Amino acid sequence: MILTVTLNTALDLTYRVRSLRPHTSHRVSEVAERPGGKGVNVARVLAALGHEATVTGFAGGATGRLVRERLSGTPGVTDALVPVAGATRRTIAVVDELSGDTTQLNEPGPQIEPAEWGAFLDRYDELLPAASAVALCGSLPPGVPVGAYANLVRRARSFGVPVLLDTSGEPLRRGVAARPDIIKPNADELAELTGSHEPLRATQNARRRGAHAVVASLGVQGLLADTPEGRWRAAPPARVHGNPTGAGDSAVAGLLSGLVERLPWPDRLARAVALSAATVQAPAAGEFDRAVYEKLSERISVPRETTAP
Amino acid sequence: MILTVTLNTALDLTYRVRSLRPHTSHRVSEVAERPGGKGVNVARVLAALGHEATVTGFAGGATGRLVRERLSGTPGVTDALVPVAGATRRTIAVVDELSGDTTQLNEPGPQIEPAEWGAFLDRYDELLPAASAVALCGSLPPGVPVGAYANLVRRARSFGVPVLLDTSGEPLRRGVAARPDIIKPNADELAELTGSHEPLRATQNARRRGAHAVVASLGVQGLLADTPEGRWRAAPPARVHGNPTGAGDSAVAGLLSGLVERLPWPDRLARAVALSAATVQAPAAGEFDRAVYEKLSERISVPRETTAP
Numbered sequence: 249m250i251l252t253v254t255l256n257t258a259l260d261l262t263y264r265v266r267s268l269r270p271h272t273s274h275r276v277s278e279v280a281e282r283p284g285g286k287g288v289n290v291a292r293v294l295a296a297l298g299h300e301a302t303v304t305g306f307a308g309g310a311t312g313r314l315v316r317e318r319l320s321g322t323p324g325v326t327d328a329l330v331p332v333a334g335a336t337r338r339t340i341a342v343v344d345e346l347s348g349d350t351t352q353l354n355e356p357g358p359q360i361e362p363a364e365w366g367a368f369l370d371r372y373d374e375l376l377p378a379a380s381a382v383a384l385c386g387s388l389p390p391g392v393p394v395g396a397y398a399n400l401v402r403r404a405r406s407f408g409v410p411v412l413l414d415t416s417g418e419p420l421r422r423g424v425a426a427r428p429d430i431i432k433p434n435a436d437e438l439a440e441l442t443g444s445h446e447p448l449r450a451t452q453n454a455r456r457r458g459a460h461a462v463v464a465s466l467g468v469q470g471l472l473a474d475t476p477e478g479r480w481r482a483a484p485p486a487r488v489h490g491n492p493t494g495a496g497d498s499a500v501a502g503l504l505s506g507l508v509e510r511l512p513w514p515d516r517l518a519r520a521v522a523l524s525a526a527t528v529q530a531p532a533a534g535e536f537d538r539a540v541y542e543k544l545s546e547r548i549s550v551p552r553e554t555t556a557p
Numbered sequence: 558m559i560l561t562v563t564l565n566t567a568l569d570l571t572y573r574v575r576s577l578r579p580h581t582s583h584r585v586s587e588v589a590e591r592p593g594g595k596g597v598n599v600a601r602v603l604a605a606l607g608h609e610a611t612v613t614g615f616a617g618g619a620t621g622r623l624v625r626e627r628l629s630g631t632p633g634v635t636d637a638l639v640p641v642a643g644a645t646r647r648t649i650a651v652v653d654e655l656s657g658d659t660t661q662l663n664e665p666g667p668q669i670e671p672a673e674w675g676a677f678l679d680r681y682d683e684l685l686p687a688a689s690a691v692a693l694c695g696s697l698p699p700g701v702p703v704g705a706y707a708n709l710v711r712r713a714r715s716f717g718v719p720v721l722l723d724t725s726g727e728p729l730r731r732g733v734a735a736r737p738d739i740i741k742p743n744a745d746e747l748a749e750l751t752g753s754h755e756p757l758r759a760t761q762n763a764r765r766r767g768a769h770a771v772v773a774s775l776g777v778q779g780l781l782a783d784t785p786e787g788r789w790r791a792a793p794p795a796r797v798h799g800n801p802t803g804a805g806d807s808a809v810a811g812l813l814s815g816l817v818e819r820l821p822w823p824d825r826l827a828r829a830v831a832l833s834a835a836t837v838q839a840p841a842a843g844e845f846d847r848a849v850y851e852k853l854s855e856r857i858s859v860p861r862e863t864t865a866p
Contacts (some may be wrong), residue, residue: 268660270577270653270660271659272660273663274663276664276665277665279665311619340649340662344580349579351580351581351583353574355572356584356586356588
């Protein structure tokens with residue numbers, strides 16, 4: 249199984265309104281609820297690709313109960329969340345019917361107590377021996393040490409389990425120093441980590457900091473990968489329109505599934521880009537359109553990047 | 558006890574953000590949760606004034622469980638909500654830290670099935686004999702007949718229980734025709750009901766349609782009451798600043814408590830205005846500031862309205 253860690257799980261709500269106008273009142277015409285947090289999204293895509301995925305992290309309160317109820321109804325996904333006293337956060341995506349644009353409101357998440365963090369580490373160590381790969385995803389809730397991901401990367405490495413890290417800021421900086429197998433920053437996260445806004449230079453800098461491979465997601469320009477086996481670019485054949493929510497998580501699922509299937513890097517990248525584009529085009533945020541995915545997977549070219557940084 | 562009916566109860570969330578900007582992402586710095594819906598707010602204020610209040614209406618799902626958990630911790634408020642299969646709606650008030658302005662997002666509420674509406678009517682009839690007054694408050698959830706309030710007004714009158722109706726649109730139009738003792742429309746609701754934007758003319762029109770007394774809430778101008786005993790105006794001595802959420806519900810609690818205490822109309826109106834202003838000035842939306850209330854209650858003049866409409 250593939251293990252995904254979501255320390256700050258969420259109940260993701262999508263609200264449809266005519267057009268969001270600050271300081272006025274809105275009737276929400278449609279409400280969708282689903283379990284969220286990056287690692288949960290990754291697990292759902294992995295399961296859809298035919299992999300067994302196990303979700304760990306924290307869940308608590310009425311929102312946590314809803315997250316767990318919904319997860320238990322997702323085939324291929326096993327719930328190994330650790331209960332906490334605080335309530336799982338909500339995230340709200342407010343979608344304008346007129347423009348399709350989205351406004352995001354993210355609650356901070358519950359305070360995690362030291363004993364709860366300890367219980368999580370025990371659960372993580374129990375799960376690692378059965379894992380073929382681990383993804384560490386998203387922000388840290390209040391109370392979790394800022395070096396949490398560095399600790400989790402080191403534990404995974406000590407069990408010989410390949411580990412992908414997808415986070416930002418100081419948790420990313422510290423996590424990278426613990427030598428994860430893959431990091432998947434976006435352009436802003438990569439620039440914040442390395443101080444460079446030039447992607448080729450920045451990915452090389454991130455590898456010097458400790459990441460074995462860096463897959464930078466550059467929005468409409470697709471992915472730029474800098475790995476021990478070489479450098480590649482991968483982008484969809486045409487610009488895709490839609491809702492980018494979850495596109496990065498689908499890319500992570502593509503990279504991880506490709507890793508455990510021992511695909512060569514270009515195939516992993518093609519899969520990640522196709523899944524990502526199929527997620528942008530899906531009607532529901534964070535789902536992916538299987539027909540688009542299958543059509544695109546054949547059509548993504550992954551040229552070697554030959555420019556010197 | 559005073560019975561308040563909230564057919565569309567809510568879990569009211571208040572989010573604090575730096576400044577709401579459409580089509581961007583926001584970290585919510587603070588989350589507050591409380592049971593809501595107009596009748597629930599009215600009951601909370603009644604209890605704070607020393608009255609026993611009973612809350613009925615519908616509650617369901619994880620959000621409904623949270624509403625009931627919180628209500629059970631509110632002294633003076635008795636939970637007589639009827640369980641439904643659908644989930645109680647959420648409302649979200651997004652408060653800008655910079656300006657204090659609020660953006661409101663209201664979910665529509667659960668679909669009520671005919672059997673659930675029937676179960677509510679049975680519960681309502683059981684509760685009425687013990688009630689000294691009834692308040693019928695707020696919007697109707699999907700599935701409840703548009704003539705619901707007219708039905709509830711007639712039932713209350715058949716038990717000899719005075720009834721206050723605070724709603725809008727077609728449910729108000731039909732409810733008024735059933736001859737409630739008091740309606741409390743705001744300026745827009747009154748204009749929609751009567752076709753007149755001239756408050757004196759409009760209150761008189763609303764009484765001709767069936768309301769025994771009309772108390773129009775005219776924002777900063779306070780209240781205008783047209784009753785069988787006479788016409789009065791009541792306004793706070795100075796303009797109050799703050800968050801108007803729940804101010805109308807506090808006014809309803811003032812009117813209802815004054816009714817069951819058999820206060821003369823001017824005293825009821827002074828209390829309603831003082832509670833309303835004390836709610837606007839309270840730091841938390843929908844709470845009232847007791848010191849402000851007590852200070853103001855002595856200082857509100859309620860002149861007779863002598864102008865002919």
